[in-house]
Structures are given as structure tokens and as C-alpha cells.
Amino acid sequence: MSEFLFLGIDGGGTKCRARLRDAEGNLLGEGAGGPSNIRLDPDLVWTSILTACREALSQAGLQENDLGRVRAGMGAAGAGQRSAVARLLSRQHPFASFVIDTDAHTAWLGAFEGGDGAILIVGTGSCGYGVVDGQRRYVGGWGFEISDEGSGAAIGRDLLRRVIWAYDGRIPATPLSNAVLGDFSNDPEVLVDWVGKARPSDYARYAPLVLEHAHQRDPLGLELVRHAADEMAQIAMRLLDLGAPALCTFGGLAEPLRPWLPPPLQQLIVPPRADAIDGAVLLAKTSQSGGRNDCTGL
Amino acid sequence: MSEFLFLGIDGGGTKCRARLRDAEGNLLGEGAGGPSNIRLDPDLVWTSILTACREALSQAGLQENDLGRVRAGMGAAGAGQRSAVARLLSRQHPFASFVIDTDAHTAWLGAFEGGDGAILIVGTGSCGYGVVDGQRRYVGGWGFEISDEGSGAAIGRDLLRRVIWAYDGRIPATPLSNAVLGDFSNDPEVLVDWVGKARPSDYARYAPLVLEHAHQRDPLGLELVRHAADEMAQIAMRLLDLGAPALCTFGGLAEPLRPWLPPPLQQLIVPPRADAIDGAVLLAKTSQSGGRNDCTGL
Numbered sequence: 001m002s003e004f005l006f007l008g009i010d011g012g013g014t015k016c017r018a019r020l021r022d023a024e025g026n027l028l029g030e031g032a033g034g035p036s037n038i039r040l041d042p043d044l045v046w047t048s049i050l051t052a053c054r055e056a057l058s059q060a061g062l063q064e065n066d067l068g069r070v071r072a073g074m075g076a077a078g079a080g081q082r083s084a085v086a087r088l089l090s091r092q093h094p095f096a097s098f099v100i101d102t103d104a105h106t107a108w109l110g111a112f113e114g115g116d117g118a119i120l121i122v123g124t125g126s127c128g129y130g131v132v133d134g135q136r137r138y139v140g141g142w143g144f145e146i147s148d149e150g151s152g153a154a155i156g157r158d159l160l161r162r163v164i165w166a167y168d169g170r171i172p173a174t175p176l177s178n179a180v181l182g183d184f185s186n187d188p189e190v191l192v193d194w195v196g197k198a199r200p201s202d203y204a205r206y207a208p209l210v211l212e213h214a215h216q217r218d219p220l221g222l223e224l225v226r227h228a229a230d231e232m233a234q235i236a237m238r239l240l241d242l243g244a245p246a247l248c249t250f251g252g253l254a255e256p257l258r259p260w261l262p263p264p265l266q267q268l269i270v271p272p273r274a275d276a277i278d279g280a281v282l283l284a285k286t287s288q289s290g291g292r293n294d295c296t297g298l
Numbered sequence: 299m300s301e302f303l304f305l306g307i308d309g310g311g312t313k314c315r316a317r318l319r320d321a322e323g324n325l326l327g328e329g330a331g332g333p334s335n336i337r338l339d340p341d342l343v344w345t346s347i348l349t350a351c352r353e354a355l356s357q358a359g360l361q362e363n364d365l366g367r368v369r370a371g372m373g374a375a376g377a378g379q380r381s382a383v384a385r386l387l388s389r390q391h392p393f394a395s396f397v398i399d400t401d402a403h404t405a406w407l408g409a410f411e412g413g414d415g416a417i418l419i420v421g422t423g424s425c426g427y428g429v430v431d432g433q434r435r436y437v438g439g440w441g442f443e444i445s446d447e448g449s450g451a452a453i454g455r456d457l458l459r460r461v462i463w464a465y466d467g468r469i470p471a472t473p474l475s476n477a478v479l480g481d482f483s484n485d486p487e488v489l490v491d492w493v494g495k496a497r498p499s500d501y502a503r504y505a506p507l508v509l510e511h512a513h514q515r516d517p518l519g520l521e522l523v524r525h526a527a528d529e530m531a532q533i534a535m536r537l538l539d540l541g542a543p544a545l546c547t548f549g550g551l552a553e554p555l556r557p558w559l560p561p562p563l564q565q566l567i568v569p570p571r572a573d574a575i576d577g578a579v580l581l582a583k584t585s586q587s588g589g590r591n592d593c594t595g596l
Contacts, residue, residue, distance in 0.1 A: 080487075139466045142486060145493050146459040161444040168437045170536050188440060189378075195443050238468045 004071050004096060007056065008280030009049060010106070011036035011076035016045075018052035019277045020060050020070070028062075031055025038076045038084045038100070042091050049074070050094075067094040073284030074098070075106025075276050080138075099287040103276060104129035104138070110279025111248035111272035114286065118244035119272075120236055123251030124204040126151035128235040132243035139242075140235045144200040149231035152253050155210050156203030158224055160195065164188060166220075174220040176213040180206070211256050228253075229260035236265050248272040302369050302394060305354065306578030307347060308404070309334035309374035314343075316350035317575045318358055318368070326360075329353025336374045336382045336398070340389050347372070348392075365392040371582030372396070373404025373574050378436075397585040401574060402427035402436070408577025409546035409570035412584065416542035417570075418534055421549030422502040424449035426533040430541035437540075438533045442498040447529035450551050453508050454501030456522055458493065462486060464518075472518040474511040478504070509554050526551075527558035534563050546570040 003023060010017045016036035020028040033051035035044065057066060072095045078084050079102045088100065104127055108119045118130030118137075125148040127141025144153050159180060166177040167188050173181075184191040194202075213221030236247055247269050249258065258266060274282075301321055308315045314334035318326040331349035333342065355364060370393045376382050377400045386398065402425055406417045416428030423446040425439025442451050457478060464475040465486050471479075482489040492500075511519030534545055545567050547556065556564060572580075 139468065142462050142490050143493065145496075146455060146490075147462055157444060164440050164445055168536060169540070170437065170532055192440050192444075195441065198443075234468055235466075238466060242467070 006284045007072040008277040009074035010277045013037040016048040016052045018056045020056040029056040029059025071097045071284045073280040074100045075103045075280045106279035107276040109282045110274040118239035121251045122253040130239040130244040139238045150228040152204030152207035153200035156206035176218045176220045246270045304582045305370040306575040307372035308575045311335040314346040314350045318354040327354040327357025369395045369582045371578040372398045373401045373578045404577035405574040407580045408572040416537035419549045420551040428537040428542040437536045448526040450502030450505035451498035454504035474516045474518045544568045
């Protein structure tokens, strides 16, 4: 019973998911915990991780002292930020080993099982990531203000900009622009006040409405969705130019935007072989070191 | 000596300027005070206003008790915000009358001496404003996040977005993108950290560099300046479509962008007849009421 077990952890802003497999890849158990964005307080993040882990252990009929033979891998948003990783790794953990990498990296590991390929995440934000011949490349994903093209937040902000243009009379109003201005009592001051407090996730809530109007051939809806798809395509093309033979897409907007991509791109999108949690299992397995507090690839 | 005097006040974020004229329009004196953005503490704003006013009064050889025959007009950024105006007007003032309006309105009043016309302000932010047949129209100027097209802040943010694209390999690097990335130690993480703290005025500081590279035919510089001029033109065209016979431009970027506008637009740009402070004098003169704490046009 001294054989290693492998735990994959997916660390997100609202929850933490964990999956335990044995060396042969058999599923032993799964669990969930609280927020585990690694920019949060490290004690909170560790509590979330260990809650998810212990639930998976308990499902597997294992005990607390089995933690010592668990090799854990975690994919987490924000793990590209060295200071956040250092803060997390400043705490003791009970595992045989613990490695952490970006959520993009574990998504890629799962999707291509470590082979050449690229992923494109399009949700509230957007990010492209590929690995070719062991070389990692990020394309996009540098944040809402100057990056995250094609994302829900970008679509929402572009929408509100055009709603203002329509109010000013710079472009024709459409059913979509009228509907949104109506939400703000037809008063741009109310809209501007809302913008003053809006976060990317607030803007992103408009993406489904934009898609819905685009499907009803609203000119503004069509323009915004086409623009988002063009920007998503630009990121995808760069990843392919870097040598990625195929693409996997993730995030709530990837599927809705897919039919708007140029057909030669659509044809290169393949289903992921495994999810990001199994990508994290693979991260745990392939990490060379068995020591504590390792942090590879950063 | 019971004849009214007319005081024009230009209220800005860093200083307050005042000019005193008699009923015939003769210049009696000028003065300056501290910050008078009306979103600031009203007691501070009134101190700035009265400092500027007393300096002008003293230049004119007048006394404190002459304040009672001064009719004052003020143009101020933020005066479109009713709550800020109400806060300012909650304090007593020593004038025979006091009226306040937006800085765009007093700029227009000065530029066209109350006649039909439109103004376009392009600096850190941007804003279009016109009055035709007594009807006021704002075009643009709804803030950095979803408006202020063609402004210095918009140029700077677009620049940084493209610097990231060049870093990612999505577009070719140029001398301009290389120079800017070099300012951030060639590290996009450093750039992203900067963006996290940047205000519109920080982005706007890149506008002169973009213009300089555009004049050296840098492809990225050319694209950004052309785009800003197109957006400035879009605002100008809307104001002309609304019936404005001519345009006056203000702000640090108006002159540099002017040669990039379509010639038919350039031909409609005329010099202002008077400045915004004399626009505020006109505001004081033409306001119907002599009572206290009047706030016209809002």
C-alpha cells in the first residue's frame, strides 16, 4: 500500500475540484471545495484544496494518513503570477508532492495528453495557449483592459460603446441597442454610472443577449459577434502558425462562437481527450520531483 | 456704481481661472485659484472660485463689497452631473447671481458667441457639443471605458493593446511597439501590472510618442493616428449632420489630429471668437435671473 496515488486539482475562483486516480489511471474518488483562486489568502486556498482532496480520499475509502502517498497537481488561474504561487507554497502541505501550473497548462495537458496542440479559452476573459515541441506559448489572455479579445467581457463593453453611439446618433439604433438602452431607463447617465462600477463579469453578462440578437439578424448583434469571432480567429491562427496541429476550445462562449469562425479554422478544432482535472492528474504524474513544495514550469 | 459687473469662471481639475468685465465688455481684471472640479468638496471649490474672483476684483481696484454687484457665470467639467451641481449650490455665495453650466457649453458660448455651431474637445478625453436653434447636443464624452473616442487616453490604450499583439506575434512588431515594450523591460507582465494601476491620463501620455512615430511612417503609429482621426471625424460629422454650420476644436490633440481629418471636415474648422472664460462671462450676462443660486440649463 505504499504505491503513489495521483490527485488532480482544478483551482477556480468560486470552487475547487479534485480527482484521485491510482497509478493505472483508475478513478478512485472525486471532491469539491470552496474558492481557490491562488490570489486569495493562502490559508483559505489550502482549506479549499484539502476539503476537495479529503472528499475524494473518503470516496476512495482511504484515510488521512494516505495523504502522504498522494502526488498532487493543480491547475489554477493566476498561477502565471510568481508572487501568488510563492505565497501559496509558503504553507506546509501533507502531500508526497505538490506541483502547480496555470489552468491553461492543465487544460492543454488534458486535451492533448501532453502532445503538441493548442487550446483557446473564451468565457468572461479569453486566452490562447499552445505547446509545440515542449515550447509553451501564450497568445492573448493579458486581461480585460488591453487584451482578452473575443471574450464575453469584450463583447459586453463593445456593445455598451455602440449603444452610446446609437444614442448620440453616430450609428443607427437597432432592436439590440434599444433593448439595452431601455435597461438603463433610456438614460446614458444611468449607463455611465453602471459602467463606473462594472467588472468584466458584469459586461460579460450581455454576451448571450448579443448572440440572441445576432441570430435574429440584428445588424449590431451581427457586427459584434463577427468581431468577437474574428478576434478569436486571430488568436487561433497565431497558435496554428506557431506549429500547433489542432485546437481544443473551452469556456462558455467557445461553442456559440465556433460556427462564426472561418471554416478552415473550425475544421482544426478537435474534442479534448480529457478534461483539465485529468490534465492536473497528468501534471502530478509527470512531475519529476517527489519533494515538497515543488513548483514546475514557472 | 450700482451697475452690474460680469465675472466668467473656468473651473478645472487643477486650477480655477476668472475674468471680470463691465457691461460694455471692458476687461477689468483676471485671477486664478486652486482646483475647482465641482466633484470635489464644495467648500474647497468655493475657496478656489473666490480666490480667483478676489484677485480679479483687486486688479480692477474694487473692494469686497463690490461682490454684491457681480453676476458670475462658471463653466465646469462635471456640471452635467446634477448631484455635483446641487452640492456646490448648497453653499451661500456673495454674488448678485451665480450660474453654472458645463465646460463644453461655455467653450461653445465663447467660440460662437452664442450662435449656432459645434465644438470638439480632444485631449486626455474627448467630447463633442453643439447648439443649433437653441437645441443642445452632446456627442461622445461619456468617459474612458465606453466613449472618449479619438482621445489621448484611447490612443494610449489602443497602443498598449497592439504592443501585446506584437509581443504575441499576432501582428508584426514596429519601432513604436518595440520602443514601448522596451519601456516595460520587454516583459508583458510588467506592462500588465502597469495597466492595473493606470488612469486615463497615464494612457494619454503615450499620444505624443504615437504621433511622433506616425510622422516617421511607423505602420503602427500610422494606424493608431488614422484610427483616432477617424473617430474624431465621426463625432464631428454627427455634429454637422445635426445642423452645426462650423466647428471649433480644443484640447491638446485637436491641432495634431487636424491634418489627418478628411479635407471637407478640416475646411469647416474655424477659430473660436473668444475663449471659454469669456463664454462664462456671456453665460453670466445672458442668464435671465438675477437671483441667488441659479443653475440654468441643467
